[in-house]
Amino acid sequence: MESLSEDGLERELRDLVVTACSVDDVPEEIFPDAPIVGPDSPWGLDSLDAVEIIVEVQKQYEVRIGGQETGRELLRSLRTLADFIRQARGRTAF
Secondary structure, eight states, X not given: OOOOOHHHHHHHHHHHHHHHTTOSSOOSOOOTTSOSSSTTOXXXXXXXXXXXXXXXXXXXXXXXXXXXXXXXXXXXXXXXHHHHHHHHHOGGGO
């Protein structure tokens, strides 16, 4: 995988969310700190979508997200999820 900047990984995760959850109405701009899931999510995603996102992230980035509480914490925002992936894989992986 080519080197990704922090913004690049967050953009990549945004695209993963849109694809994994079949989001039809994609907002023009998604802020990295916006919630991925829940009532304040710009995508309107729920807990079933969260499962899809976690499965795809684990497959694509070869990381392990253990437990419901950990998943909920990581899906707070694209930035939180990206930071977890960077830490789990090491900065040199991206």
